[in-house]
Amino acid sequence: MKTVVLMVALAVATPAVARDLQVPADKGWQHAQTGLVLMSRLAGMRRTGLSDSTQGEQDVAAQFAAPDGSVQATLYLFHPDVADVSLWFDRSQLALRRRDIFRNATAATAQPIGFAAAGAHAATSLRQLFATPGSALSSTGLAIVPLGEWVVSIRISATTLNAAQLDTRLQQLIAEIRWPAADTQARIAAPMTACTTPLQFGKAKVAKPSxxxxxxxxxxxxxxxxxxxxxxxxxxxxxxxxxxxxxxxxxxxxxxxxxxxxxxxxxxxxxxxxxxxxxxxxxxxxxxxxxxxxxxxxxxxxxxxxxxxxxxxxxxxxxxxxxxxxxxxxxxxxxxxxxxxxx
Incomplete structure (x- = not known):
């Protein structure tokens, strides 16, 4: 969760210096704008970091790790202009596969799994797990959960658990987050698909200033x-x-x-x-x-x-x-x- 916009070429490539949120390691933290609460421990992991790359908690990252370091997770809470689960899952999945450590990752399921989270009564979230042969990690996974105009993105990896075992740990982590009231208007999530009709580009030039x-x-x-x-x-x-x-x-x-x-x-x-x-x-x-x-x-x-x-x-x-x-x-x-x- 990177960068303040000055020049996008720099903003996309260079992480901004995030500020640590001053919360005692043994205390829970509540996000004022959404009401989401992260306790000091989730799914047997303790919170090891909590930071914000903005000045108003619009891009928060929270790290969790098992005592022996065998499982680690990072939760991102951000406020996008387009709060669409399928879109950000599509981007997150590509980002995961582009990392050298996950280049040989094999998806445990052919498609991302739609599931109900954050008190929702329908499958408005997506998750997917991967085996990572040839890596120091045995498995990794990601999940995207909608939160009104906000999005929660979760990355989790393990050194010894297989993909099915890590999926269980991921679901436990999600269940232990204290979510605000469910978004009843959130769309049922599905994997991103290609548009049926192509865009028609013109002979575009930069226009005179107006x-x-x-x-x-x-x-x-x-x-x-x-x-x-x-x-x-x-x-x-x-x-x-x-x-x-x-x-x-x-x-x-x-x-x-x-x-x-x-x-x-x-x-x-x-x-x-x-x-x-x-x-x-x-x-x-x-x-x-x-x-x-x-x-x-x-x-x-x-x-x-x-x-x-x-x-x-x-x-x-x-x-x-x-x-x-x-x-x-x-x-x-x-x-x-x-x-x-x-x-």
Whole structure:
């Protein structure tokens, strides 16, 4: 769970310095914004670390380990712009398989397992276990659990347990977490699938700066981010979108499209909740220019805007633009900052 957005090329590649949360090792910790509680011990493991890469507990990591070190687990709690279990499981699974220690991992099941967690009455979460031959570890696994507008990602590994035994330990860990009220509107989770229709990219070039376009983008994204942050209701106000994979994924990003956003897509950066949105701009629809805005939403509510494109750009174009660090403006908590050169 990495990075504050300054330049995404650096933000994705370089971990931010996380601050330790000052909680006694023998005491439980409660996350103020969700109500989730982590006790000092879970599934026979003691909590060995608790940190936050943001200033407001929007990206928390908690480490647990068995007394003999034979089983270790890390729990991540983060606030993504897109709180979709299938999407973040897709990203987490790829991140796991890309690690050298897990390159020969063999899945214990052909597909991730949907299961009910956090008090849910339906299979709104996903988990999968792997055998890891040729590694210092005997097995590893991951699980993604929805928590309203938040996501809980759990990684667990063992040196002696097989995949089935580790699955039992993972389920025990999840059961011992003190979850808040269940999200009754969470969608039943399923493995991510490819989109049935491909994206149609245009001959996109970076558009001339438009102050009105930039301001509108930042205002709309800022209002949406603030609404999510201020929402005190236990469930989203409407059913969540259904997402599909719009292009082959790589270690840096995955490309996804929702059933409510067929004209654009998002890049999910890494596996830690940060996304880049690429959608038709409001001003582009008004003045018929057909421009597409590019904005990055960080887990701490920061929205960063980048130059627009004259048509729907390819993911590689967007990745190059965002990685260049040419941010034109930023919004957070109602405060908007704009680069004068972008006006």
């Amino acid at each position: 102050g009105a376009d930039l301001l509108m983008t930042l205002m709309m994204q800022s209002v949406a981010a603030k609404a999510r942050a201020d929402d005190k209701t236990p469930t989203p106000p409407s059913p969540p979108s259904l997402w599909c994979r719009a292009a082959e994924a790589n270690a840096d990003y995955g490309v996804y499209r929702s059933d409510s956003g067929a004209q654009g897509y998002v890049l999910a950066l890494g596996d830690a909740g940060r996304v880049v949105s690429v959608y038709p701009s409001v001003m582009g629809m008004v003045d018929k220019t057909g421009t597409y805005t590019v904005s990055l939403q960080d887990v701490d509510g920061t929205v960063s805007a980048y130059p627009s494109f004259t048509a729907l750009p390819t993911p590689s174009q967007v990745w190059a633009l965002v990685g260049s660090g040419k941010r034109t403006g930023m919004a957070k908590g109602g405060a908007i900052t704009i680069d004068p050169k972008a006006m």
